[in-house]
Amino acid sequence: MDIQELRTRTPDHWMRATALRALALDAVAAANSGHSGMPIGMADVATVLWSKHLKFDAATPDWADRDRFILSAGHGSMLLYGLLYLSGDPEITLEQIRNFRQWGAKTAGHPENFLARAIETTTGPLGQGLANSVGFAMAEEMLRARFGRKLVDHYTYVIAGDGCLMEGVSHEAIGLAGRQALSKLIVFWDNNGITIDGKVSIADRTDQMMRFKAAGWHVQEIDGHDPEAIDAAITAAKSANAPSMIACQTHIALGHAAQDTSKGHGALTNDEQNMAAKEGWGWTAAPFDVPAEIKSWWEEVGARGAAEREAWEARLAEASAARQKEFARVMAGETPKKLSATIKALKKQVSETTPKVATRKASEMALEVINPVMPETVGGSADLTGSNNTLTGDLGVFDIGERKGRYVYYGIREHGMAAAMNGMSLHGGLKPYGGTFMAFTDYARPAMRLAALMKTPTVFVMTHDSIGLGEDGPTHQPVEHLAISRATPNTLVFRPADAVETAEAWEIALGQTATPSVLSLTRQGVPTVRTQHKTANLVEKGAYVLAEAEGKRQAILLATGSEVSVALAARELLQAEGIGTRVVSMPCWELFEQQEESYRRRILPPAGPVRVAVEAGMRMGWDRWLCGERGRHNKAGFVGMDSFGASAPAGTLFEKFGITAEAVAAEVKALL
């Protein structure tokens, strides 16, 4: 690449883009870690996009109708921080740039959505940003359909790298986006031909343009260092009636000694080479310094959207008070006032009619009353709608020309679904929930972890949550998946025992603003155990006494989900032998952990009775509740799984794996 030619062809553009290059080079060198080459290579694309197309107002980075900019190739984080600093974002100051990758800085190694308002999503695990963007673009379509073009009308722009496109989740994302013709989604592929291990071609020779075409995308290819070509391609992409992919031929670490090499992907820290690169770029400013005229040009870019934001605010002010209030409510993620009464009414009805239903069915019963009062819910399933019980009658199906539809047929794409749900949630205005089998938590896992890290209150509806799934066998029977979700920070894992607890779990999950929830639900029918209606939400405590011991309390049984009724039956057996037995339902460990110690000690007294936990999953984690945290402990045992399951009818499996009332009672007696 001839740098001189680039410098002279469009000199103003060159220097403006090179401000991004220099900042990235300086910040990475100062941190002695990070990725210099990508920001250097994509600076031209970013400069044209931000200055000529991106609708944003640097002073108000979270204005609702802004265009979304997603750096899926999150390792190139200095590109984003450079753009924000130069354009005048109030949070990403020069001080932050200087503290790149240091403790407490907003300029983390990879962009973290919770550190600055302008960071739309957390990226770094490759492909996630791209997959989030599909959710962002769906959210825009849904909200535009609901609130009208005057309030919602924006694009979602993504920069994706070779890694993003090699990851499997990219396939799920582009398939879904293509199927839904998300025409306001525009993806730039940083086609630099380099990965960490060397040239892309050592591992991949996929024709990406053909691949995107196969998925129904609008595709263009340009020189990613030619500002006019970039501008023209974006203009064309904006008017396409399909999602758009712009393949940008770029040079990683352009103009540096490490250009076009895998070394250029990483941290360029050689002073001499860095100075030589700057010289070649024609950049003479001191490290971290940006000439005033360039900085002020960028600040004008940052201020360009203020008028658009003001016009939008004026349009919002013209809407009815009710509409304004509703828009504000859903964008803030607040539940409607009606929700609480709705859940209480359902609980009362269930307590009275005591149905024996699977908790997946109970979840549907809850959704049947929730969805009508919460127009912001968006349901879906990864091709298991009838099994996950996620579709209620009033939702309508989201489709081309049916953008008011609130149910998404995600296809057999658990990972893409979870990542798209995260995107919808991050966009704001929607409460996404989506279902698959609990065992396929595995497929969705990378996005479920990011939901927890990003604090997106997505709801994962995981049905068929044990060997109770039956004949499909061990591949479909979760045993370790409760432990997996419980081990993940900032995740509420609910395993409700019946239809009452299921309704309560839904109420709590929908009320979250910064924590995702996992609902672990049965395939098989379970009896109603909460037969006394209480208006209070008992699941909120995480664990509570469901049945008290009669006579001297000698045993405490701890159980969740379908095993709560097993524990109750064991209690009957034990009480019949005069062994006073308390049953504690523990639908949510995390909430129990958050209770005051006095409450926890009331439910699980530190000394005295033996404790036996029963759950059709692995023991991992249960010792926490069997033993107490510190000091005095109880004799304790566990009835559950210690291996994978098997293919057979569910009843047979519970017998064969010894998860029965008799086994629980026997364990108690062995301990006494």
Add this chain to the structure above:
Amino acid sequence: MDIQELRTRTPDHWMRATALRALALDAVAAANSGHSGMPIGMADVATVLWSKHLKFDAATPDWADRDRFILSAGHGSMLLYGLLYLSGDPEITLEQIRNFRQWGAKTAGHPENFLARAIETTTGPLGQGLANSVGFAMAEEMLRARFGRKLVDHYTYVIAGDGCLMEGVSHEAIGLAGRQALSKLIVFWDNNGITIDGKVSIADRTDQMMRFKAAGWHVQEIDGHDPEAIDAAITAAKSANAPSMIACQTHIALGHAAQDTSKGHGALTNDEQNMAAKEGWGWTAAPFDVPAEIKSWWEEVGARGAAEREAWEARLAEASAARQKEFARVMAGETPKKLSATIKALKKQVSETTPKVATRKASEMALEVINPVMPETVGGSADLTGSNNTLTGDLGVFDIGERKGRYVYYGIREHGMAAAMNGMSLHGGLKPYGGTFMAFTDYARPAMRLAALMKTPTVFVMTHDSIGLGEDGPTHQPVEHLAISRATPNTLVFRPADAVETAEAWEIALGQTATPSVLSLTRQGVPTVRTQHKTANLVEKGAYVLAEAEGKRQAILLATGSEVSVALAARELLQAEGIGTRVVSMPCWELFEQQEESYRRRILPPAGPVRVAVEAGMRMGWDRWLCGERGRHNKAGFVGMDSFGASAPAGTLFEKFGITAEAVAAEVKALL
């Protein structure tokens, strides 16, 4: 579809294929669960493949040079069981067919590789079989290069459904197969246009043919009910110089009332409709009955390969004794005798030189001595070769025309890598290991679970195993991933403390024949803690006393990996205050659990000293070791993570998150 026309066009073929249809219909109806439609739709393809092309000998289903047949659309398991029963597989008897999906049957809901020799791999989680098949095909190339065409020369055939092709892992698999030009891999796409939620088109409109072409595949499209077209397509695929995809237009549940509907995907249990379907097919035999001439035709199909097997055995017998022995050794998965001495020599050297190296580097040191004595190892990384330290000098890179290369550049495809490793391991003759960052266990997770279920001794090299990763931040810092792998049945999770333990862990991992291993390795340097050479492999015990208390034993510190040296430093602080402190290194919980109780009690005496565990991960699971299983317990505490990490230099993070010797000593003193 006009059944009459199919019946009359090729009547013999029709009835032979329809035997598969009838068995599937009967078995699913008897089980009252399962998937009838797929076997019915793909019976023609399977019949042509098995009778005209597949190299197999039903009586010896595990003959080494057989063609591999992989039913990636595993829910159609009755197709496989039908083929095996009809062709005379010794294990899949009529009794087994009648017991489809029942306790103890080999005919599980989804094919389970460990239940019958003829079942190559466990399928069910969609896309896995397809991704395994890439490993099978790579294994064939590698072994052919090593042992010659006379001993290794076979195809890998796969039946994949729409679900397989929608899953992200399919993208990783076909990209890798295309890049490596795996010309002996032939995939049939059961293009029936139907999924559980309805028509495929409600969720996906990808042009699959174009997509496979984009990945470098040879592509054909045929009528999947036309035996001549099927035959011709397979013949063409076999001579292509790329992996081949044959798009088979089929009708799910062909000829049944549920044909071409999502109902046809599931269990067809309506007697009347089933009888009508059989009538339409011209099938008059009683349920589970197969007319003698059809059964005997299928048995001839099953016997067809006996001559080929015998010829192969004769060729094997012609090889030198050493070659025969080596072939038998690697196919049996036995480690070479030299391995033990090699590891001991390395351990001795490390104990004497006491290097301060990261355990990822220690892993490379181990591989440098292992790979030369184990020609069956196949290394690789998901584009993090230099970080995972998985490439040693002697391996050579596997590539087109370089099939003796033993290192695979898997690309940014953690999931595809893990699934391909499983396939290589299942093929036999190779010991695959592959690396990525520990946090990206999430991406590989579905295949890692299957390794455990399938009992494949794959080795997952997971480096950068804590906040010690530093500046890349929380997306790249595992905190819950040790718990995730430890919660998974049949998985050995090693977190070695230094280069000696790392060598020992490798020795154990390579010695497994039915259990995968996860090596959790540091990015950052750690001191050698095993400075006294012992020939015994101490990691084999799972946990052992690394440093004994001086004076009265008041505390036991439990630690793994990089925190073992933290525990040793804490011990120094405590001993200086006269608090006798034992340090237990716990590199592998699962192995410790397998020790006799007397050993476990010797290491962790049930009463007396306080226990404090230190590990830079979540507490989940540790209470097991802090409290003891039953009865008497100790006061106990934990020093580790209870949240996600952050972006900063590693040293700062350990300070800020309080994982220090001082914090451990303080916790002990608080408990005393």
